[in-house]
Amino acid sequence: MKSISKILMIITVLLSAVNSFAQIKNAKTETVKIYGNCDMCKTTIEKAGNVKNVATVEWNKDTKMATLNYDSKKTNQDEILKRIALAGYDSEKFLAPDDVYAKLSGCCQYDRELKPVATTKDAGMDMKADHGNHNAKEMATTNTATTQNALQLKNVFDNYFSVKDALIKTDAAVSSAKAAELVKAIKAVEMTKLSTKEHTVWMKVMKDLTANAEKIAVAKDVTKQREIFALLANNMYELAKVSKQETPVYYQHCPMYNNGKGANWLSKEEAIKNPYYGSKMLTCGSVQETINNK
Amino acid sequence: MNIPKNITTRLLQAVFILLCSQSLFAQKVVRYDLYVKDTLVNYAGKEKRAIAVNGQIPMPTLTFTEGDTAEIVVHNQLKESTSLHWHGVFLPNKEDGVPWLTQKPIEAGTTYTYRFPIIQHGTHWYHSHSGLQEQIGMYGSFIMKKKEEDKTFRKGIDDLPTVPIILSEWTNLNPDNINRMLHNANDWAAIKKNATQSYAEAIKEGHFKTKIKNEWKRMLAMDVSDVYYDKILINGNHTSDLKTADGKTLKAGDKVRLRVSNGGASSYFWLRYAGGKITVVANDGNDVEPVEVDRLIIAVSETYDVVVTIPEDGVAYEFLATTEDRTQSASYFVGNGIKQLISPLPKLKYFEGMKMMNDMMKMNGDLDDMGMKMSLNQMDMNVVMYPEITGDSKQKEDHSQHNMNMENDPNRYNANALGEIKTLNYAMLQSPSNTELPKDAPVKELKFTLTGNMNRYVWSMDNKILSEVDKIPVKKGEILRITIHNNSMMRHPMHLHGFDFRVINGKGEYSPLKNVLDIMPMETDTIEFLANEEGDWFFHCHILYHMMSGMNRVFAVDDYQNPNLPNKKQAYNKLQRESNMPHFMAQNDFATNGNDGDAMLQNSRWSLGTEWRLGYNDMHGYEVETHLGRYIGKMQWFMPFIGFDWRYRKMGMDEHETNLFGQKNEKDTRRAISLGFMYTLPMLVNFQAEVYHDGIVRLSLMREDIPISKRIRAGFMVNTDLEYMADLKYIINKNIGIRTHYDSDMDFGVGLALNY
Missing domain, CATH: 2.60.40.420 (Cupredoxins -  blue copper proteins)
Structure with a gap:
């Protein structure tokens, strides 16, 4: 028993020595509010604030209050709060960068009470929206012919995008079904309603376009479909360059396909989703050109 | 009768007043007194020496309006000389502030006055052009305001x-x-x-x-x-x-x-x-x-x-x-x-x-x-x-293949x-106004390749440092069109004194005007300017440590007689010397089996080095090798040298040293003169070949400072005397490391490696 108590004593002495060693000198304690939600926030906030032997932070998720304990000769409240803000958490002194806040996981995205509501920005956006409506109306009333033209090719493009989306999912059945619809859409186009430019290109590509779409429709193998799609995509690109689009269309390029010879496609989204590899290499590629013919 | 007379007097009066006010306006002298003084500062946890001007760092902001005359009085209260250069400011050459190029250094304890008319506007700055003073506080803003009635307002x-x-x-x-x-x-x-x-x-x-x-x-x-x-x-x-x-x-x-x-x-x-x-x-x-x-x-x-x-x-x-x-x-x-x-x-x-x-x-x-x-x-x-x-x-790993294809x-x-x-x-960048140069002016074309090597920190133009070239003569009124290609691994902000140059950037007649152009590795850029102000103008890389290594040129526009520098030749020699100062390094490992070390005095081209291995007893021996060599070529991989070796090692009765070629050394003490060269092989291995006056040949391979991890360095040496060595070093701080090595002469040792 005696020896045990001795051992215990030694351990306590040792521990307290370690303790005192790790203690912060010139300690100053402050309590500040830091905005956040959950236990995950707590971990992030404390990790960002802590510096060994210089500062410790303890945050309470219910009260949102943090206890800062720091060496007043080595650091100050601002430095600690700045680090925490750079990790995504607002305090009375600092607002976190927007991109860092946006990257916090869903449960951590607390209400940013301190951030002023972007009044001017919103107003600007409204104005833009108004403007947009206005334009649309004007276009609708003054030039119905153009909108109809757009519709003529719109079906072709929409079906093309459906084929592409099916290929992204590596779904041969859907691809072939959508390709069949694309063939129909191509046949439905009334050439006389196209603008001169569109008409010229349409004449040039229509034959290939139809043939390729039909081939995709018949092919049951996704590899084969993709090979043909690479050809089809080039026809569509020529068409896209001369036709009106409601939203910008992105001309994208995968450098790897076809043994490094590369292949292209059109997409309505700027973010890359590769129809030639699907999930195998979904984001391989880059935007070559943004086509914006309103 | 009276009336016209009155008018004339009035007119005269008016003219007089106008003239007066104009001359008053033109002669508005803006004077600053600058007291340059040593000081101690604590920016990063330690008290260190710095230079403050009028008690502050940065130096005070100097503000003028176009049309003023600047009068800046420098009171040098340092223990060393100084100077001030007005960066990007058009002025007579003698006011440009480059010691030994446009003036003598402002000696300690003296006062010097710069005086020049302000004939431009814009954001500029000023700094010391003496040694490394700019690094420790001698920089400040120099703002020239537009006149409000300026057409370009x-x-x-x-x-x-x-x-x-x-x-x-x-x-x-x-x-x-x-x-x-x-x-x-x-x-x-x-x-x-x-x-x-x-x-x-x-x-x-x-x-x-x-x-x-x-x-x-x-x-x-x-x-x-x-x-x-x-x-x-x-x-x-x-x-x-x-x-x-x-x-x-x-x-x-x-x-x-x-x-x-x-x-x-x-x-x-x-x-x-x-x-x-x-x-x-x-x-x-x-x-x-x-x-x-x-x-x-x-x-x-x-x-x-x-x-x-x-x-x-x-x-x-x-x-x-x-x-x-x-x-x-x-x-x-x-x-x-x-x-x-x-x-x-x-x-x-x-x-x-x-x-x-x-x-x-x-x-x-x-x-x-x-x-x-x-x-x-x-x-x-x-x-x-x-x-x-x-x-x-x-994320890179998923895309590794993709990146390879990105290469096209x-x-x-x-x-x-x-x-x-x-x-x-x-x-x-596009200038709002036409910046074209006169079409009838003669054009002088120049080409520079920016060169250098990181290993020895030598920076040059066309592989020549300032101390190896003369001033470049330029006729007043000529257009200088300079094409600069950067063939070095670092970017260089090239700065021209006294002029703004046009950057040929595809904006045609609206090409922007600049006085510093950053040139990244592999880039080629063209600049041009009208050399219409005579004098010796500095053209250099503005990275202070590159400039101090000699990455400079001087354009001498006409034969300018600078009252500050009556002896131009001597002054230029001084400038050249300052841009190729020798630097010293030394290191020694105090190990359990002896002392290993070397010391070197080098400048951009020459190297005087000595290497020693001193055992603690006669059996281990003592060895000193001294080399004087010159680095050849842009990359400085090749260095022929002459050497002198001395060594003493107590050998046993029948003991003698035989090298790989069967050549023998039987003496305890050996003094030898040698000729040889060092060449840096791929993998940064130094190959050294030496012939001594007694015919003995020695070849060796050596590599130092192989970065194993962040702080661990390894090295090895083998030679045809059948000696070899391998070492490991842990770096504690910039001057101290712990080193362990095995040496064929002196066996295993651990020690403290100090370097300066």
Whole structure:
């Protein structure tokens, strides 16, 4: 028993020595509010604030209050709060960068009470929206012919995008079904309603376009479909360059396909989703050109 | 009768008054007294020497209006000489402030007056041109305002509240020591920046092959900047607030024009703003058509005028200057209230940069741009290292194949095409007015190749340092058209004294005017200017440590008689000498089995070195080898030398040393003169061949400082005397390491390695 108590004593002495060693000198304690939600926030906030032997932070998720304990000769409240803000958490002194806040996981995205509501920005956006409506109306009333033209090719493009989306999912059945619809859409186009430019290109590509779409429709193998799609995509690109689009269309390029010879496609989204590899290499590629013919 | 007389007198009076007022106006002398004095500062935890002018760092902002006469009186209260150069200012050559080129140094304890008319406007700055004084405080803003009736006065820009901003870096090390360490390839700065790029780190990131290829091509670690700084300062502070401008409290919608000068000695800074876009309205003191960007990099000694807007009340928006290596930054908060931060720039992907350099570097040390015709900072090879543009390194693995195929993409180094962040480049700058030069003036074409090597920190133009060239003669009234190609591995901000040059950037007659042009590795740029002011004008890299290594030229426009320098030849010799100062290094390992060490005195071309191995007893022996050599070639891989060896080793009765070729040495004491050469082989292995006067031949292979991990270095040596050595060293700080080695003569030893 005696020896045990001795051992215990030694351990306590040792521990307290370690303790005192790790203690912060010139300690100053402050309590500040830091905005956040959950236990995950707590971990992030404390990790960002802590510096060994210089500062410790303890945050309470219910009260949102943090206890800062720091060496007043080595650091100050601002430095600690700045680090925490750079990790995504607002305090009375600092607002976190927007991109860092946006990257916090869903449960951590607390209400940013301190951030002023972007009044001017919103107003600007409204104005833009108004403007947009206005334009649309004007276009609708003054030039119905153009909108109809757009519709003529719109079906072709929409079906093309459906084929592409099916290929992204590596779904041969859907691809072939959508390709069949694309063939129909191509046949439905009334050439006389196209603008001169569109008409010229349409004449040039229509034959290939139809043939390729039909081939995709018949092919049951996704590899084969993709090979043909690479050809089809080039026809569509020529068409896209001369036709009106409601939203910008992105001309994208995968450098790897076809043994490094590369292949292209059109997409309505700027973010890359590769129809030639699907999930195998979904984001391989880059935007070559943004086509914006309103 | 009376009436006309009256009119004449009145007229005369009026004319007189007009003349008077005009002459008064033209002679408005603005005088500043500058007291230059040693001081102690504490910017980064330690008290260190600095130089303050009128008690402050940075030096006071000097403000003039176009048409004034500047009179600046320098009171040198230092213990050394000084000088002040007015960066980007048009003036008579004798006022330019380059010691031994345009004036004698301002000696300690003396007073010197600069006096020149102000004939331009814009944001400029001034700094010491003596030694490394610029690094420790001698920089300040120099602002020349437009007259309000100026035709080029831009409403909405030139009438905004302005704030002078001068960026700088602080290091707790003595700059002379930094200069020395750079020349000795001391990698302490890399350790501090966490940029050693050692083998361990390479393996961890899956870049072992990249590292091998890098060393095979005889390159040291990929470096974005050479010096580690402890603090970045904006107007002398690490963090500052701008709550009012022109006496008014800043509120939502207000615009502020920041007149930013980069007074750093060797740092480039990224400038970004948390409150939205930055509008660039002037560069190097010259107006440019406003350009909106997300960020810009300001090269050493450049100036940019940028306009920022305060979006909301109750918030102060961070204007952040981050060093190019991204290790340090300084903040300036614009507005009132809670501080909106901008996210820091993510860490550089060094190994991607190394891989890129490997591809560009040919075996002979030349750079190959693979036909990309790079210019004007449009293609930034460094984007491969920027996670915000080319993605995080973690995601890289899925895309490794993809990246390989990216190599055919013409835009793969074009930051603005790759990412959503708009970065300023020189091709975006356009002058609002016609800047064409007179068409009938004769044109003199010059070509420079920027050269250098990192291993020995020698920087030059056409592989010649200033001390190896004469002044370049230019006739007054000639147009100088200079094409500059950067064939070195670092970027160089080239600065011309006394003139603004046009940058040929595709804007035709509206080409922008600048006086500093940053040229990235592999870029080729063309500049031109009319040499219409006689005198000796300096043209140099503005990275202080590159300039001090001799990366300079002088354009001598006509035969200018400078009253400050009656003996021009002697003065030029002094200038040349100052740009090729010798530097000393020494190291010794105090080990259990003896002392191992060497000392070297080197300048850009010559090396005098001595190496010793001193045992603690006669059996182990004592050995000293001294070499005097000259480095040959641009990359300095080849060094022929003459040497002298002395050694003493007590050998047993029948003992003698035989080398690989069967040559014998039977004497205990040996003194020998030798001829030989050293050549750096791929993998940075030094091959040394020597013939002694007694016919004995010795070949050896040696490699030092193999970066195993961040702080561990390895080395080895084998020679034809059948001696060998291998060592491991752990670096504790910039001067101390723990070293263990095995030596064929002296066996195993552990010791403390000190280096200076």
